[in-house]
Amino acid sequence: MNRKLKYQAxxxxxxxxxxFALYWVDPAGLxxxxxxxxxxxxxxxxxxx
Amino acid sequence: MPLDWILAVLPVVTILVLxxxxxxxxxxxxxxxxxxxxxxxxxxxxxGIEVLAAAQVKALLLTIDVLFxxxxxxxxxxxxxxxxxxxxIGETLxxxxxxxxxxxxLIGWPFASFLQGVGGFGVPTAVTAPLLxxxxxxxxTAVVVPSIxxxxxxxxxxxxxxxxxxxxxxxLGWEELAASSAILLGLLGxxxxxxxxxxxxxxxxxxxxxxxxxxxxxxxxxxxxLLATNGLWNIAGFGAGLAGMVVGYFLAREGRPxxxxxLAMSAYLALIVITIVVQLVPIVRETLGGLExxxxxxxxxxxxxxxxxxxxxxxxxxxxxxxxLLIYASIVAYLIHRRAGQYxxxxxxxxxxxxxxxxxxxxxxxxxxxxxxxxxxxxGMTEALAQGLARGFAGIYPALSPWIGGLGAFxxxxxxxxxxxxxxxxxxxxxxxxxxxxLLLAAQTAGxxxxxxxxxxxxxxxxxxxxxxxxxxxxxxxLIPYCGxxxxxxxxxxxxxxxx
Numbered sequence: 001m002n003r004k005l006k007y008q009a010x011x012x013x014x015x016x017x018x019x020f021a022l023y024w025v026d027p028a029g030l031x032x033x034x035x036x037x038x039x040x041x042x043x044x045x046x047x048x049x
Numbered sequence: 050m051p052l053d054w055i056l057a058v059l060p061v062v063t064i065l066v067l068x069x070x071x072x073x074x075x076x077x078x079x080x081x082x083x084x085x086x087x088x089x090x091x092x093x094x095x096x097g098i099e100v101l102a103a104a105q106v107k108a109l110l111l112t113i114d115v116l117f118x119x120x121x122x123x124x125x126x127x128x129x130x131x132x133x134x135x136x137x138i139g140e141t142l143x144x145x146x147x148x149x150x151x152x153x154x155l156i157g158w159p160f161a162s163f164l165q166g167v168g169g170f171g172v173p174t175a176v177t178a179p180l181l182x183x184x185x186x187x188x189x190t191a192v193v194v195p196s197i198x199x200x201x202x203x204x205x206x207x208x209x210x211x212x213x214x215x216x217x218x219x220x221l222g223w224e225e226l227a228a229s230s231a232i233l234l235g236l237l238g239x240x241x242x243x244x245x246x247x248x249x250x251x252x253x254x255x256x257x258x259x260x261x262x263x264x265x266x267x268x269x270x271x272x273x274x275l276l277a278t279n280g281l282w283n284i285a286g287f288g289a290g291l292a293g294m295v296v297g298y299f300l301a302r303e304g305r306p307x308x309x310x311x312l313a314m315s316a317y318l319a320l321i322v323i324t325i326v327v328q329l330v331p332i333v334r335e336t337l338g339g340l341e342x343x344x345x346x347x348x349x350x351x352x353x354x355x356x357x358x359x360x361x362x363x364x365x366x367x368x369x370x371x372x373x374l375l376i377y378a379s380i381v382a383y384l385i386h387r388r389a390g391q392y393x394x395x396x397x398x399x400x401x402x403x404x405x406x407x408x409x410x411x412x413x414x415x416x417x418x419x420x421x422x423x424x425x426x427x428x429g430m431t432e433a434l435a436q437g438l439a440r441g442f443a444g445i446y447p448a449l450s451p452w453i454g455g456l457g458a459f460x461x462x463x464x465x466x467x468x469x470x471x472x473x474x475x476x477x478x479x480x481x482x483x484x485x486x487x488l489l490l491a492a493q494t495a496g497x498x499x500x501x502x503x504x505x506x507x508x509x510x511x512x513x514x515x516x517x518x519x520x521x522x523x524x525x526x527x528l529i530p531y532c533g534x535x536x537x538x539x540x541x542x543x544x545x546x547x548x549x
């Protein structure tokens with residue numbers, strides 16, 4: 001797996017895993033953190049693709 | 050309000066400019082569109098963190114729904130290709146149907162429509178583009194032909210899921226909606242056949258195949274109409290595609306299929322058999338359909354007062370999902386090819402690594418685009434867009450209604466979602482302006498069906514299966530003229546009928 005693909009996989013993970021976690025974790029406490037993770041995934045996707 | 054409208058359209062413009070103007074791929078343009086949408090939703094449209102978070106979770110469900118099929122389709126393709134079957138199909142099919150235009154037409158129109166009928170969500174292009182490349186068509190042509198060819202069958206495709214959404218959103222039954230929808234889509238079918246023929250080999254092929262296009266268009270359109278208007282709307286798209294394939298085979302055959310060709314086609318034959326059994330045999334469907342992913346969400350409201358009703362997100366039936374059927378077909382095909390001794394040592398690893406390598410970039414693009422669309426819908430941005438269009442063009446609304454359906458499909462990536470988002474809006478506007486409700490709802494779903502072809506998430510699927518990853522903008526440029534002509538023709542027909 002090349003470097004670009006690894007970063008794309010990381011971005012995909014950062015978008016999807018916190019998205020699902022949002023449903024189960026306590027929104028009041030962790031929702032901002034999850035959204036920051038998702039946004040980080042989007043920025044990595046934007047940079048490496 | 051104009052400012053609402055201009056800001057609501059900004060994420061869509063961002064995507065269009067980046068993909069069409071700058072030729073960015075969806076994996077890069079998607080996150081950019083998402084960032085624009087989320088900033089506008091939060092800071093202008095009043096979507097709080099709860100709305101954004103719930104929208105993101107719903108987007109993930111939709112993403113899984115779409116990616117399940119893409120992963121399955123890639124796996125099926127890799128299983129087939131690793132056995133050398135794609136090469137065999139490419140080498141032997143021309144001897145069975147000699148006319149290259151006819152090959153493209155039959156694979157890209159009735160066969161793609163059949164696949165749309167049973168699977169949908171990008172399966173037709175994902176399955177047929179590699180076949181067309183194997184037959185010697187350029188990758189770009191191999192994506193464009195089935196994309197255009199299957200557009201007319203999207204509404205009644207996926208076993209009627211988009212038509213079902215239209216009924217759910219409008220509260221009307223099939224008795225009121227089926228006839229007008231089937232007629233408009235049936236007429237579009239001829240346009241899709243002409244478009245597929247033209248995309249394959251230009252106007253010369255269209256003139257040469259005019260008789261076949263008329264026959265197949267009539268057979269498929271009438272079959273769809275008869276099934277839909279007799280309560281069998283869930284198999285109207287599937288039945289029409291199947292009828293087209295059978296009639297097309299008898300029109301085109303010039304020889305008997307060899308054993309090698311049948312073996313090479315075994316993956317696709319297995320897919321057809323498995324799909325028919327799972328969808329149409331109740332005991333199998335009920336046994337496998339027990340396990341599903343279903344999440345429910347509370348009512349959500351922006352500070353501007355836009356409300357999203359409480360309810361379940363996208364429900365994913367794990368074992369009867371179209372993606373699961375593709376995986377079953379992959380397993381069956383793998384066993385058949387292995388028994389025939391067609392794999393070299395290490396084939397399973399190469400199949401899996403090849404699949405993962407190809408799906409990751411497209412998965413990233415789809416996750417971002419679907420997230421953007423769902424955030425827009427929950428922030429009321431999609432609603433603002435549609436209402437602005439309806440107010441600004443009240444006098445010519447019937448001609449505009451297919452474009453609203455198309456807008457929803459472009460943004461959400463699906464005919465079904467567009468019908469959910471805009472079905473009620475089209476119904477209310479038709480009532481207020483005094484137009485026929487079934488006609489404008491048919492225009493909504495037909496416009497959405499055509500433009501769903503251009504939805505970035507579907508273009509990504511086609512690009513990935515044809516080895517054109519990162520060149521989605523080029524595919525989009527090639528598809529836009531065909532979809533534009535079909536949509537304009539549809540608008541004229543709806544406009545004329547609405548005036549009567």
